[in-house]
Amino acid sequence: MEHEYSRYSEGLIPPRTERIMEMEQYARDHRVPIMQLEGMEALLQILRVQRPARILEIGTAIGYSAIRMAEALPGTEVVTIEREPAMQEKAEENIGRSSAEGRIRLVRGDALELGEGLPEGPFDALFIDAAKGQYRRFFDLYEPLLSGRGVIYCDNMFMHGLAAEDPTDIPRKNRTMIRKLKAFTEWLMAHPGYDSALLPVGDGLMISTKKESTEEGAVL
Numbered sequence: 001m002e003h004e005y006s007r008y009s010e011g012l013i014p015p016r017t018e019r020i021m022e023m024e025q026y027a028r029d030h031r032v033p034i035m036q037l038e039g040m041e042a043l044l045q046i047l048r049v050q051r052p053a054r055i056l057e058i059g060t061a062i063g064y065s066a067i068r069m070a071e072a073l074p075g076t077e078v079v080t081i082e083r084e085p086a087m088q089e090k091a092e093e094n095i096g097r098s099s100a101e102g103r104i105r106l107v108r109g110d111a112l113e114l115g116e117g118l119p120e121g122p123f124d125a126l127f128i129d130a131a132k133g134q135y136r137r138f139f140d141l142y143e144p145l146l147s148g149r150g151v152i153y154c155d156n157m158f159m160h161g162l163a164a165e166d167p168t169d170i171p172r173k174n175r176t177m178i179r180k181l182k183a184f185t186e187w188l189m190a191h192p193g194y195d196s197a198l199l200p201v202g203d204g205l206m207i208s209t210k211k212e213s214t215e216e217g218a219v220l
């Protein structure tokens, strides 16, 4: 979903470091679906306000968002999970060249099948950016690792606009995935333990805070 105002606000974003811009170019050239710039910048700004000590990311790809989060938040540890070997290799290479190398740990494997290899919590932020039809399963598995004031961030909630389309206008191959993503969105919006908002930034960024955390005095 590309709007005039998105182009305007993206045009205001200052250039990133050479390495980060190289990764953005690599993603364009190789069709790697990293976070859209506007959504990435919005997420970083919210994280700067939240100041999580530990972030768990599901879906590393080439390490772009993991590196951006770690570089934006000096002192924050980022654990990130990726299942595709080619992506893991590229991510390791990029992480090794980043200024936040020692604070990013790549977990190799399918986030839904880590078993004993599940990262140890607690995490203050959970960022879900992997298979779009599996968001509910990621939530069920990883939400218990959140700290009391943990925040959940989910990207691609619009799925490039498809989530807002009439189901009959959605290409058949995407229908099940979109149905599951929408069911998850509705379920999380109505979750009694969470306050959620779907921000129309980038490809749709959902932010969910535990209700108990707002009662205690939220970190946001």
Ligand SMILES: C[S@@+](CC[C@H](N)C(=O)[O-])C[C@H]1O[C@@H](n2cnc3c(N)ncnc32)[C@H](O)[C@@H]1O
Pocket (backbone or CB within 6 Å): 033, 034, 035, 058, 059, 060, 061, 062, 063, 064, 065, 066, 081, 082, 083, 084, 087, 109, 110, 111, 112, 129, 130, 131, 134
């Ligand atoms: C949208 S990309 C992640 C982009 C990255 N967060 C960024 O913005 O730089 C999604 C990634 O999730 C990975 N993925 C999908 N399902 C997964 C799963 N069950 N476990 C681990 N990784 C998964 C894919 O291989 C892909 O590289």
